[in-house]
Amino acid sequence: MWTFALFAVSFLARPIGGFVWGHIGDRIGRRNALAWSILIMTSATVCIGLLPGALQLGLWAPALLLFFRVMQGFSASGEYAGASAYLVEYAPVSL
Numbered sequence: 294m295w296t297f298a299l300f301a302v303s304f305l306a307r308p309i310g311g312f313v314w315g316h317i318g319d320r321i322g323r324r325n326a327l328a329w330s331i332l333i334m335t336s337a338t339v340c341i342g343l344l345p346g347a348l349q350l351g352l353w354a355p356a357l358l359l360f361f362r363v364m365q366g367f368s369a370s371g372e373y374a375g376a377s378a379y380l381v382e383y384a385p386v387s388l
Contacts (some may be wrong), residue, residue, distance in 0.1 A: 299359055303366030314371030323379040330371030337364035 310330075344375035345388045347354040 295355075297318075298364060299355070302359060303362045303369070306363045306366035307370040309375055310367035310370035313367070314375055317371075318375055318378065323375055323382060327375040327379055328369060329369040330375055332342065334365055334372060337361045369385040 314326055314330055317329070337385070338361075341358065344350075344354065344357055344361070
């Protein structure tokens with residue numbers, strides 16, 4: 294059950310990330326916000342891949358996994374919303 298809860302936490306962080314990334318995209322530009330959200334998603338994914346197990350870190354291993362999953366969920370909303378808004382804003386006008 295804890296595994297499913299850990300997986301679901303990233304989905305709970307997405308609405309918060311959507312508000313934050315939308316604000317950042319409006320202030321500094323969609324391209325910069327999209328680039329930063331991709332960098333955060335990539336770094337969180339790499340950190341999850343390199344995370345040692347519970348034998349090495351003890352209780353810090355699931356805590357760090359939870360933190361990186363929240364980072365993934367937070368940045369995923371910026372990627373989805375930012376990429377779609379960026380494409381719509383910069384797409385050529387078709388006749």
